[in-house]
Amino acid sequence: MALEGHQLFLSKRIVTEDEIIDGGVLVNEKGVIEKILNRKEADKLLAEEDGKIKVVDGGDVALLAGVVDSHVHVNEPGRTAWEGFRTATSAAAAGGITTIVDMPLNSIPPTTTLKNLKTKVSSAKDNVFVDVGFWGGVIAGNQDSLQDLVKAGVVGFKCFLCPSGVEEFPHVESEDLEKAFAALEGTGSVLAFHAEVEAENLPTKTKKKRNDPEEYRTYLESRPPSMEQDAISLITSFLDKTDVRVHVVHVSAASVVPQLAEARKKRVANGYSGWRGGVTAETCHHYLTLSAEQVPRGHSEYKCAPPIRDEGNKEQLWQYLLEDKLDMVVSDHSPCTPDLKCKNNLEAWGGISSVQFGNFLFFLNALHYSTFSILVLT
Ligand SMILES: [Zn+2]
Incomplete structure (x- = not known):
């Protein structure tokens, strides 16, 4: 075996899909994993290689595959002070994320046309520390741009069913969705949804009792689970008419998970043969780590949309996971400048910045909820 340019990463705990082994990972000169060796094989290779291999010995530190975070808002260009490619990808690398997928909004311009995608890519070029993919955006009237974006390599498209928080990325109505689904038919692409629709009739007692904007519950009650449930009903109403895969981003309300399972089952029964019935969903580290009961008064850093809900909801999300x-766990990393966060819970920017900490939080939580990570961490 020609070993020039190879690297061997040793660890007593290499985490593979099936087991945890003591050994080494041999990486070739192109940076591609060539072989996973047990300790005996690694020692044999080291005895023979004659100094040609660069060896990194991690000792007891667990070695596992890099993680993809498919929900990260890098706001460059346009709002680089909120987050740019250098800082976002540095944070990702520090947190064990080796690929991020950038969301189409909060940068200016948003990633809604091929020209805008090229602007975004040129901002990222030579400015990143991990691999970066891009989501395209669906807004009213950009259906003719979608196929160009697919050909240019976007991983899929994201749209909002309620106001997004930035004016250059308006939410879509049913007629816009019909056009977007039609444009994406047969492309193999996926349409992802911020799945909340505006609540028309909040209980009046909620409005009267909770009017203190410094209280987190005031914000929480302004975005009840029914907003997510109604959005899932709207999305599933399209599934009989389209073969396009759909994905629900940042599920917060556990009550939507059975709805999604039902939608998947129905689609499969109707002959859809793709993975997971073409209906997937993600939740986020903050929904799996925090609960509304823990949020102190006057702390809008916990504000995100949909909101972090109560402890019982968190437990139920873990159960479903x-x-x-639920198909994946992501950060929904969405920073802003401090002045936009230092406001009350109704006025502050909704977003939590956790790309650097997500894996760590997940494994710590998993110690409590499952047995797998105990093997990784201890
Ligand atoms: Zn997001």
Whole structure:
């Protein structure tokens, strides 16, 4: 075996899909994993290689595959003070994330046309420390741009069913969705949804009792689970008419998970043969780590949309995750400048910045909720 330019990463705990082994990972000169060796094989290779291999010995530190975070808002260009490619990808690398996928909004311009994608890519070029993919955006009237964006390599598209928080990325109505689904038919692409629709009739007692904007519950009650449930109903109403895969970003309300399972089942029964019935969903580290009961008065750093809900909801999300009813866990990393966060819970920017800490939080939580990570961490 020609070993020039190879690297060997040693660890007593290499985490593979099936087991944890003591050994080494041999990486070739192109940076591609060539072989996973047990300790005996690694020692044999080291005895023979004659100084040609660069060896990194991690000792007891666990070695596992880099993680993809498919929900990260890098706001460059346009709002680089909120977050840029250098800082976002540095944070990702520090947190064990080796690929991020950038969301189409909060940068200016948003990633809604091929020209805008090229602007975004040129901002990222030579400015990143991990691999970066891009989501395209669906807004009213940009259906003719979608196929160009697919050909240019976007991983899929994201749209909002309620106001996004930035005016250059307006939410879509049913007629816009019809056009977007039609444009994406047969492309193999995926349409991802910020799945909340505006609540028309909040209980009046909620409005009267909770009017202190410094209280987190005032914000929480302004975005009840029914906003997510109604959005899932709207999305599933399209599934009989389209073969486009759909994905629900940042599920917060556990009550939508059975709805999604039902939608998947129905689509499969109707002959859809793609992975997971073409209906997938993610939740976020903050929904799996925090609960509304913990949020102190006057702390809008916990504000995000949909909101962090109560402890029982968090427990239920974990249950669904362990039952394989949620497909991925992401950060929804969405920073802003401090002045936009230092406001009350109704006026502050909604977003939590956790790309650097997500894996750590997940493994710590998993110690409590499952047995797998105990093997990784101890
Ligand atoms: Zn987001």
